[in-house]
Amino acid sequence: MQIDNQNFTSVYQDYKQLVYNVALQYVQNTEDAEEVIQDVFVKVYQSLDKFENNSTLKTWIYRITINHSLDFLKKKNSKKYFFIFGRKSDSEPEVNNISTFEHPGIQLENKEDAKILFDVINTLPDNQKTAFILSKIDGLSNPEVAEIMEMTVSSIESLLFRAKKSLQEKLSNKFEEYRKKK
Structure with missing residues (x-):
């Protein structure tokens, strides 16, 4: 797919809600889901010209979203593990080991x-x-x-x-x- 700002804007508008919903189901927090959305669309923008139509665009974006969501959770969980006993230094915030559940559809x-x-x-x-x-x-x-x-x-x-x-x-x-x- 030829990439330009108009194509990317169209892809973003068509799929932003799908990406948000999928990310939210994995990360269960609105701020985290928004972070995943940014990562997903950066990846889509960087890779859109390489998309080969082996699957539908929707399927491709689903895959990217799932992979980024799973990677995000792994990174977040590893940070929780290292900060379980508090801050590493006074300049770093303490990471709570409490899962929050925020889903606007519930x-x-x-x-x-x-x-x-x-x-x-x-x-x-x-x-x-x-x-x-x-x-x-x-x-x-x-x-x-x-x-x-x-x-x-x-x-x-x-x-x-x-x-x-x-x-x-x-x-x-x-x-x-x-x-x-x-």
Whole structure:
């Protein structure tokens, strides 16, 4: 695709909401999602002239967003690990090890349940997590998920089956703990 400011602006306008929603489902914080958006569109801008139409532009942007979101989480989690005991120096801010859950699509009364659900989703292996989010949260079909993840449809079905089974077990345990506390 020939790159110029008009093409890039069009791509940005067409896909900024999709990128934001996908990033938010991974990072679960609006500021972090906005940071991922910037990284994704810098990558898109730098690579748009190399896009070869082997897949749709939407699929390509999904892949970039997922990869940047996963990389962002890995970097963020490694920083939390190093700062778990406080600041390295007086000039550096202390990083809290508390996960916040901010998703504008979740109504206030459902935020606690949604946080529990996303906390459990975040414990899944990356491939299961990605397949589950794309399929069950974004509502994509298994063939679309397979194209984005560059896998076969049967592999996606297997990932989704394992993800659902794992989520059922983990959520059951979470709610069992919750009931015992009351």
